[in-house]
Amino acid sequence: MGYAHWEVVPTRWKDNDVYGHVNNVVHYSLMDTVINSWLIAEGGLDIHRGPVIGLCVESHCNYHAAVEFPERLAIGLRVGHLGRSSVRYEVGIHRADRSECVAEGHFVHVFVDRETRRPVELTGTLRSALEALRAG
Structure with a gap:
């Protein structure tokens, strides 16, 4: 698996769609939440x-597999690539016991100045923390 950080999150009643499984957009929300937290x-x-x-x-x-409410999911997080101002997170969504990967994804963030929205170099605590999440 090779994830540097794990977080267990519950599915919610509203996550199920009319087909009885957690809707695909919820997976993106879970990834985004784990990354940002x-x-x-x-x-x-x-x-x-x-x-x-x-x-x-x-x-x-x-x-890879359907998920239904109520279920707890283990979300694995690592950094696959760390650039000057960007980072690619790799995320694995697993059943809580990590027996099965139900989805895998990635997010790319570009870090920017809040006011100008221009890319800024990753430094200090943020860069050190991201380096600690690097895959491998």
């Missing part, structure tokens, strides 16, 4: 007042 807790990202913010410029998800 990690950035706040470990990377020191201040999403409300900090000078730097991360903008999602690419996302992707492959689905």
Whole structure:
């Protein structure tokens, strides 16, 4: 599996769609939530007042198995690529016991100046935290 960070999250009643399984867009929400909660807790990202913010410029998800409410999911997170101002997160969504990967995806963030929206170099605590998530 090779994920540096794991977080267990529950599915919610509203996550099921009319076909009786967790809708595909929920997987993206789970990935986004785990990434951003990690950035706040470990990377020191201040999403409300900090000078730097991360903008999602690419996302992707492959689905391997259906998930239904109520179920707890283990979300694995790692950094697949760390650039000067961007990062590609790789995310695995597994059953809570990690016995089966139900979806795999990635998100690419470009970190920018909050005001100008121009890319900024990743430095300090944020860069160190992202390096600690690197795959391999």
